[in-house]
Amino acid sequence: MPDSSFGRYSGGLHGRRAGRPAPRPWERSFRCPATARRRPPAAPARRYEDFVALHEEIAAASGPSLRPLWWTGIAAALSGGLLAFAAVIGLRTMFGVEVPVYAGGHAAPTAAATSYALCVMAGTIQATALMHLLVASSVRPVRAFAWIGAIAVVLLTILPLTLKGPFDAALATAGINLVGGAAVVVLLSAVVAGSRAFPQDGPGPAKRRRRR
8 A cells, every 4th residue: 555645545546436547646645535526617608608799799890991091191191291382382482471480581482392391291190190099099089189189280370470480471371280280180080980880880799699
């Protein structure tokens, strides 16, 4: 009879445990028979119903596509840059207004128009990236983007009026910033709002299954 930490033990099983394979040496040494007899209860199938339903709903749900957003953002950046370039060239050459006001009157029309167009394009791409981030992380991305965009447009409209320079140039720069910024905010918000699925469209598969 082999020895164990609990005394002399033959390795065989008695009573209800007779006929089963003998426990291994480390089981005989470190586990008592009461613990060895315990078995985890079988989990009922209904525990997994909600889990399976949740995964089915996630797989069936289709979020808003980001391709229209980025195509619209890129198109808006190119169009806004061209319009800003044309506006600066026209105002400087035809009316003598030194737009944008931060460029000053000593800058050449082409250099001033190019710098302003690059700023417009960079700002539009950044606004598109912000909308992308809000769509991926926010519950109401359109509302959040509208608030952030409104604050940014107000700041861009007020900032030229605080710079030193001709008042007509500051006023024209503020007007261009106001119109262009508002157009970008409205356009991106409309694209995301048109491609986003709202809760009132209908219940998901999990809710339909529970109602049944």
